[in-house]
Amino acid sequence: MRKYPPNEPVCGAIYDNASADNPFLAAMPEMLPREEFLSTIRSTPGLPHSLPQMSPEERRQSLPLLSALFVPMDYMNAVYDQLYRAIRETYSTRTAVEEIRRINVLFNGREGIPYATQAASGSVLGVPGIGKTSTIRRALETMPQVIEHTEYMGQPFYCKQVLYLRIECPSDCSVKTLALNLVAALDRAIGSDYLHQLISLRSIAASAVATQVKILCMTHHVGLLLVDEIQNAVETARRNRQIKPLLKFLVELTNDTATAVYFVGTPVAEQLFTSQEHLRRRTRGIRLLPLKPDGTYRRFLEQLWPYQLTPQQTPLTEKLANKLFDFSGGIPAYILKIFQESQAQALLQGQGRIDERIMQRAIDILAIKVPKTYSGGTYLSDFEVNDAEADEPPPAPVPAALPREPPEESPAPVPRLYANQRGRRAAARDAADLVVAFSAGGDLLQFLRERNLLEEWPESC
């Protein structure tokens, strides 16, 4: 039985046995076990009942249902785990009294005493199309966005605890725009009207908006701030060098309000994060690489494959799977796109089902270009948890709460993977070929002697 009903963005607070002076921590939703989390985020739209009777046009019209398909993978649980812990850390860091003290400090523009511990911060970077945003959105949707408090321990206590806010990094990289984005997200979450009020003040300074945003984050007890598309900041930074104020604001926000901040974006942002030591420390996190052509990929395809709206079903062959992998680079969004377009092309061509030729045509039309190298990271496949291990009942509640560390990341750039080996086929060489002997790396003289290929002078000479 879950503490809060799923897919309810606003819930009344339910308190458990957390410390008496911290209603926000007491009202936190519980962390979901892996299996429950994965089944919660799964989305498997039903195929139309009248599919066999549908015309090709109707079938093409139904193809967008593939966009609603969401296949859960183990890396998603790792992302959820990080975000959940970040939210919890925010509420552990600041007590109610400390929060009030901090609001007054901010309001009066004084220098405050730093928090005893820092709020969590980090980043989730990954190749475009890998599913970062969808994963984060679905992970966060497993908990209510807003918890409404009206009474705590018999005393009136009216406030709305915003567990998380998702905003996009403004393309102009301005602090004011980011702050206004944040206020708009807050308005959407709790039904307030701060944005209208702020934009009506034409001459308000960016610093004043920033201060108000910090205060609002404290007043509404924002647990986690997710800044998506952080690569926008890098691109703008290159143009007009405005990145520093924006990042400074976000760092200040973390320090002043103890609100966890997570950045989400493509690996382009990594160069920005590593440019300064304090930023590097605050932006560590999961770096996602595409799927490997392995079992995880095959399981992904197996869940995708039944969604064929063509009159006939094509079985999932090794050849098709490899082709799909090689042209999608193992990026789930591309896999889905090619699969969808292949069906559209098959229907357009009057074909009963997809085949290699149709798929190639779809690939050509989509003109997908997969990068040849990626900056370091962890392949989606490497997050996979051994099912046997996962099925075991947890021995005690403690392991469930412990974070599952993702496999170690490799900082060096990694080449993209192919299902079908690329390049010229290796020429067949004789066993006595010197190149073969050299490649084997043994004692070359011994090799030559054994094969009687060495001409040696007699010792008497």
Place this chain on the structure above:
Amino acid sequence: MLTFFPAPYEDELWYGIITRYHIRSGNTCWKYTIQELFPETKGYPRLGDTMPNTTMQIIAAQLPKNVLSLRDCALQHSLFPFRMRFQPLDKKREYLQEFLDGKNMQPKFLFTTKKNGAEMPLRFCPQCIADDGKQYGESYWHTEHQIASLPLCPKHLCRLVSMPKQNTMPIGQQLILPPEEPPDADFAATETEYSLTEALHYMYTLPYETSPNILSENLSTAVENAGFLEAGSVLRQSWDVQQLYEALVERFGSEIVVRCFGRHITKAHARRLRQHEIYSTEEYALLAVLLDIPPPAFFSGEALTLKLKEKMQKLECQGQVYTKSRAAQLLEIREDQLLPYAKRFGVRPFWVQSGKPCTDEKRQTYPVTIHLSQQERDTLDAYMAANNMDVYGHALRYFMQKTVNEWKNPTAD
């Protein structure tokens, strides 16, 4: 619907709660907070009042049920219970109910402020600011500190400080918290300030339902004990309002007396005070301190002792006969007041009665000759000297009256 509202602290002024909302909203300007909270209100809402008003009702309507209790707002976050302290219980209940029903009480209670004229500045205790900061993380405006005549903080007994005016705007149009760095606390208070603080604090902290005992004559008794009765007004017991006002000014200073009583106390005002028809708690508190009335005496059924009555009864019981002048001297009243007081208190005269002027038919003189031995004569002289008797005839009349009275009323005494 508001998205948050600060939980009121203990004894926090309503204005202070709104001020804390302003700070939590992060608004850069008071105006925006006021617009946010009172979008339908034209002009500025009366936030600076110390009495409950429609601002509480407007806010409560924008919050979920049970978050903000109007009853608590009126009774715990305004001076309503203090100002209503001397109202009869049925009136108190009626006013509170009217407020809870959404009526605006403001016009009815204009009398509470009409003497004040200019708006009083908000006041704070430097020690409370430090304590609140430690306990709650911020300081706030205490309702009790806003009682205009309260000189000291009842908790710390240091002098209350008025918030310096930063501009000419009324308090209700600006939302300010007490200063974060207050001046040093001033503990050099006078005995009068301690007494007044104690009296006001007592009246402030009584339960709302506690009303004065209208049958009690303790105030009149205290006025009489303190000698503020008009000369010759033994039966009517009129107060010497001039003398009383001067004593008040001498004790408390003219500023506070003028604020509470005005420039003088009229006879009618004094009569209404005596009959508990004046509802200003501060007036009663000042009188309590001046006349040395324990504050509970206004509310309990216990009657204060009238010192003169007690003295007269004591002298009567002693069984001695005084001359009229001596009796008046002992009671510290005039000779002509002796008999009226004796009648009022039901005391038999214990001084020589010259008798009322009678007609000749009624009055007869009986010459009496008493033969005494020298020893008897000496004893009588000693008795008369001990009892301040000058004339043998008075002594004889006393002995005769006493013996005859005892014979007539054998059960008396």
